[in-house]
Each structure stands twice: as structure tokens, then as C-alpha cells.
Amino acid sequence: MIHAKSGDDYFLQQMVATAFTGTVHSVFQHALNIQRDGNGEIFTLATKAMDRAPNTLVIDLDTFDHLDIHQYDRVLVRHNQLLIEEKLQIAIHTATRWQCQLPIYPLNRTSLRMNMSSVKQFIDLQGKGGGIKRNDSPVNEFEAETSRLLQQRTTLLYEEILNQRLDRFQAYAADLVGLGPGLTPSGDDFLVGLFAVIHLENSPCSIYKPLCESVIKMIQPLTNEISYTTLKKAAYGQVRESICSFIHAILYGTEAESIEALRKVLAIGSSSGTDIALGLISGLEANIKLGG
Amino acid sequence: MSIKVVIKRNTYFDSVSLMSLSTKANQIEGVEQAIIGMGTEMNKGVIRNVGLMTPEVEEATAGDLMIIVKTTSADQTESAYLAVEELLTNKNKAQAKSDIKYATIDSAAQGIPDANFAVISVNGAFAVREARKALENDLHVMLFSDNVSVEDEVELKTLAHEKGLLMMGPDCGTAIIGNTGLCFANAVRKGNIGIVAASGTGSQEVSVRIHDFGGGITQLIGTGGRDLSKEVGGIMMLDGIKALDADEATKVIVLVSKPPEASVEKKVLAQIKECSKPVVVYFIGGNEEAVVAAGGQFAKTSKEAALKAVLLAGIDEAGINKRALNIPLVEEVRAKLAPEQKYIRGLFCGGTLCDESMYLAMEKFDNVYSNIQKNPDFLLKDINVSQEHTFIDFGDDDFTNGKPHPMIDPSSRIDRFLQEAKDPSVGVIVMDFVLGFGSHEDPVGVMLPAMIEAKQLAEKEGRHLEIIGYVLGTDLDTPNIDEQVKKLIDAGVTHASSSTNAGLLAREMVLKGENHE
DSSP states (O other): OEEEEEEEHHHHHHHHHSOOEEEEEEEOSSEEEEEETTTOOEEEEEOTTSOOOTTEEEESOSOSTTSOOOTTOEEEEETTEEEETTTEEEEOTTOEEEOOOOOBOOSOOHHHHHHHHHHHHHHHHHSOOSSSSOOSSOSSHHHHHHHHHHHHHHHHHHHHHHTTOOTTHHHHHHHHTTOSSSSSOHHHHHHHHHHHHHTSBTOTTGGGHHHHHHHHHHHGGGSOHHHHHHHHHHTTTOOOHHHHHHHHHHHHSOHHHHHHHHHHHHTSTTTHHHHHHHHHHHHHHHHHHHHO | OEEEEEEETTOOOOHHHHHHHHHHHTTSTTEEEEEEEEOOHHHHHHHHHTTOOOHHHHHOOTTSEEEEEEESSHHHHHHHHHHHHHHHHHHTGGGOOOSSOOSSHHHHHHHSTTOOEEEEOOOHHHHHHHHHHHHHTTOEEEEOOOOOOHHHHHHHHHHHHHHTOOEEOSSOOEEEETTEEEESOOOOOEEEEEEEESOHHHHHHHHHHHHHTTOOEEEEEEOOTTTTSTTTTTHHHHHHHHHHHHOTTOOEEEEEESOOOHHHHHHHHHHHHHOSSOEEEEETTOOHHHHHHTTOEEOSSHHHHHHHHHHHTTOOGGGOOOOOOOHHHHHHHHHHSOTTOOEEEEEESSHHHHHHHHHHHHTTOSOEEESSOSSGGGBOSSTTSOOSEEEEETTSHHHHTTSOOTTTOGGGGHHHHHHHHTOTTEEEEEEEEEOSTTSOSOHHHHHHHHHHHHHHHHHHTTOOOEEEEEEEOOTTSSSOHHHHHHHHHHTTOEEESSHHHHHHHHHHHHOOSSOOO
């Protein structure tokens, strides 16, 4: 029996209060995705090395390798235990509840302005290329063309926000969805970062909040189910813990605290962390320009 | 131009694996362009833009994995695609099923009554239970898993000791038992030298050097890195020495470790005194006097340990190529380096290889920093930023949390390499490339474009950048060591013939105004 360490409030509620059944959608070393019967929503089991996140249960396990769990294995919840066939039993009641709480955009932006340049410099130096951050030597024409389109479309979206135009936001955001070769495409990751900034309370960009929610309704076929779930949550202001901590650090922390928190974001996936961070930076830069 | 497209329905690889596969696929001979990615509409648009659209690609959906291979001629396409497919298959090998599958240690022990050895690699939560079961079934154990408490380690090793069994690990990554390499080990000749090691790449290096000097191995017993701590008390190293002492085929014993805790070192040295066979002791940064007083043969470097062992094992010294240091090359590089190019940057996959080069540098410099320095004053403040002479172990937890070990996926150090190569205060960059079971299939190849780019950049800026590469492996290993070395030499990289020589070359090349060794 494995014990759950921490769980997203909504996920825990779904498991306890409803008849939760599903199938294994995909298995990686540190994450296992479950697709719920009925509405097809994706929920994630994460190993203890991972941070807390929406729709995610962090469990006291090092790896999902060698558990012999396969796509389409049955998942069900019984008596406070989540069961995957006879291969994994997880005690749910041990999980502490967690919910993403984004910080409030500050009235005093001194820290943000101070932290911004060092954070950008750090991403420039340590961020992973191949996605939003262009690689000096792309591995092939496909990567070069993807980078070109990402740059072009993220710039269009940024300028749209600066101009406070609402009519093209959805179209420009949708043009980014599914763009990039990774499991969570770079365009999706960028939007996760941007949506998080839009959802900060008092954010000068917050006029786009309703549009984030409506854009989600049109993009489901454009990306895979795993990335769509992350995007959908971000469109309602729900992002993983490391992103939340980074936003807090860059708004209120010191330079060193910002870099420390940024490292954890950059460690997400291959280039995903860098793409998310650049989405955050884009949103924060727009905020500074719009709100002073 | 010829294109092959395969769409795998509802197939998901994590981003790190996808990127790594994509990089490798584009390096396959004959491949002009390889794309491995999800079949989203936007990605399909990019594929259209670069002229690779086909009807199969059109039909892919966002949950499908697309594999597109473009070659210059049709006769190359199938073989290039098969090579890409093999990469994907290898990625899934961890989940491959063996011919006979047992659900438990108990059933495996009953199903194969002649078995006397278990290799256990399960997640930490189950590792202790499974290892205990194996010992209770009278099986020797190699425990690859980590995240086992020190209390559990002591309990398991005590149980093994009482039953006269080997308990190798936890966190034991290298062993050669009965001429079979396990986990990360190299293909070496069978011989009469036994090794007991608390260090993975350290034992790989010593076994490889013994092979190179014409000797061979009886057994390589790994103990796990924590065995020589005060808490564990060297239980496995002491039992390992006794086992090799009792083994008729073993004529010489070599011990490999970072320096043990003082009270444990005493116990090990006392055991050497009782041993009937010569024992070579290579404890990095260890105390020569104490070893000699115990009747052991002290070795300061891995190369010296191997050389002493083969000589004691009866190999004729006259026939050994000792791979002397290339002194004229050292002089040549010194002359090329500008006065401000003062520093070494060591970027290693192997922890002990990193340690060895670092200790050699510390003999001449007092400003040697690392992420694995014992002296806290010289621990890197920020592991991502080098200071003066810096030696990085990319296999350390700082770099591997949630990522593959650099011996499996060496791409993690490419970015750092390029960063160091741009630093005008750097004279020499030294790196290891580890071959053998479990390692990357082309460790030099994956680094090659970055090394060429760095050399070109330095040349453009009018400075000489010296890159030293050491390939840890034997002529029996896969991939072929000669091909790996040739790739280095063709790229203008200096090939070091051993871990020791790599450290010495790096150190001597940046020494200013002093005599080299």
C-alpha cells in the first residue's frame, strides 16, 4: 500500500464524493495519467519528487517504472483507496489538501522591476532552447520553422495585449495551441504562463480573464488530452505549485529568491519550464507597461 | 529525397524522452531530417511549411505520435527508419518482458532452484522487502535501488553476513560476477584480479585499465557508496575482501573507494593484514602511510592501482604500454593558451572520474571548486555557475532529480559545455565518455556538434580552446571504442588514454611558470 502525500482539493473531492472510475491514459517515470470514465477528464498521480498541481495526487513513490502498469488498465476508488488493477493501491486519506492560490499583483512594483532583468538574464543563460527560446543551432528545419512561428505568434499575442484589443486575443492564442513537438507543446506551455499572470488579482491584464476561459472551449481538438487539461486549469487560474511560487517570488521576493524559484520552473519537462517562464515574463512585462 | 512516415496512435512519451529521441534520430547516418512529435494541427502546419506533408501525416491527430524520416535516397529510408524505431524500442526496454516472468522473489527462487543471485531494481519503497526475501531464499543480492535508509542497509548487510551471502548495495551500480557484467559495467577479460569497490565509475575505470594493461578480472564486487560510512561500518567491503581471499581464481585484490570514515578505514586495513593475497588500495585522497603499514599497496590514482595490480598478478612489465603522458603536447598547449586562460572546467558523467581529476588539480591549485567538494569552502555556491577551477559531477543528485543519468542521456551537459567554452578565462575543458552495459549508445557522437561549434567559436575569437576527452571503455565494449576515440580526434579534441591522464593533462596544460610532472 502506497500513501498519498498531498492532493489537489478538487481531485480529492471527486474521489471521495463521487463514484470515480477510469482507465490509465499514459504512464511515465514520474507521472501516471488517469482518464475518468464519462467526461474523459485527465487526473494525474505524481511521484514524490514532483510538485503539487491541479488535478494531481502526489504519492509516496519514487517511480512508476517496473510496476507493470499499462495504458487502459482499470482504475477505481473504493473505501478511500485508489486502485489500479491489482498493481497499485494508494491510501487517499493520508493526503493533505492543496489548492493553487495565485498571489495578488502588487501596488508597489519595485521588487518586480528589480527581479525582472535578472530573471530574463537567467532564462537567457540557463533556459532550454528548441521551443519559445530559439536554439542557435536548430536540430532540423522543423525545429527552425517551429521556433520562427512561435516567435511570430507570441509577439502578435503580446502586442494584442499591450494594445488592449480584445477581438483578436482568442484567435492569436488558439494559433499557439499544439505548436511544438513535446508532449506539452511549447505554445501551450507559453499560454499556461501567460494565463497565470492574467489571473493575478489586480493584474492590469485581467480584462482578458473571461477570454482565457472562452478560448479553452475552442481549442480542445488542437492539442493532446494531457496538455489540454493543464491549459484548461490555467485558464481558470490554477497552475502547479512551482509556477505559483515563482510568481510570488518575482513579485515580492529578492533577486536570489526569484532565481531559486525560477530554477524549479525551468526543471519542468524538457523545454516546457522555459516556455512557461517566458509566458509568465511576457504577461508580467505587459502588466508593467499597462499598469506602470 | 525519400520520406517514411509512421503514425503511432495514442502514444505518449514524456517531453524529455521525445527531445532526446529527436536529437539522436537526427544524428543517424543517412538521415537528412527526422521529426518525432505529436500530431497536432499546428505541428502538421509546420510540416507542410517544410515540405514534408504526406497523406499519413494529414490523418494524424493530437494524441498520435508522428515519426517522419527524410533521407536523400530511397534505399537509405528503410534502414534509417528502423534505426529510429530501434531508439523508440530501446526507450521501452525497461518495460520489456523476459521469457519467464515471476511476480515475486519467492516464486522466482522456487521456479529456478539453481539460482543463487538476485539483481533487484524496484522502487525504494519495496527494495528492502525484496532484498530481505532474496537473502532469506539464500540468494546473493545486488541492490541497484536507492532511497533505502541506513538502518535498513545495516540490517540487510548484517543478515547477509550471518548467512554468508553478498549484499551489494543499496545504490550499487556496477558489478561483474562470474564474468557477467551487471548494470553499469564494462566488457573486460577474465583474469585473476578481484575488485571490491564502493564507487561505481571508479571500479569501472580500474577494471578497464586492468584490461588495457593485459590483465583480467575474476569478480568485481560493488558495495554501494555508503558501505564505508561509520553507520554501516564497511560490512560488505570486509566480507568482499574475505570472499576474494577465499576465491582460488583471485590472486590479487584491489579496493576502490572515496576515503572511508576513519574508524572503518582501520577495520579495512586490519582485514588487509589478515589477507593472504596482495591488496592494492585506491582510496581517492587516501593516506599512503596507513595503507603501507597495514601491508597494502597504496595507489594514488586509478591508473597506478591497475598497474600495480597487473604487475602483482604476474603480467610482464616489459609488455605493458603504460600510456605515458604526452609532455610535448602539454608544452604545445601551454604556448597556445593566452595568459588569462587560467582555468580548467571538468564536466563529468562519472563521480569518481570527476573526483580523480579534481584531486589531481588540488595538488597544484588551491582554488578548485565543485558540486561534490568535501571542503564546504570550495563547494560551488551555485552549481550552474563555475568559479575558477571547477569540476562538475553531472551524475550527482543536483542534476539527476527527475532526469536520466548523464551516462544514459549525456545531452544534459551540452548546454553547460557551450557555456564554459564561451568563458575567456577557460583554458581547458575535460570530459569523460562512458561506454558499457546500460550506458548511452554513442556518448561522443551526441556531444560532437557542440565540441565542433565551441572550437570554431574560440578560433573566431582568436583564442585556443583545449578540449580533453576520455573514453572509458574496452575493445570489447559496445559501441566500438576506436570509433568513439576517432570521432574525438577528428573533431580536434585531445584524447586522454585514462582517467588519470585526463586529470594530469588538464592540470599540467594550465599550469603557468611551473614544471610539469
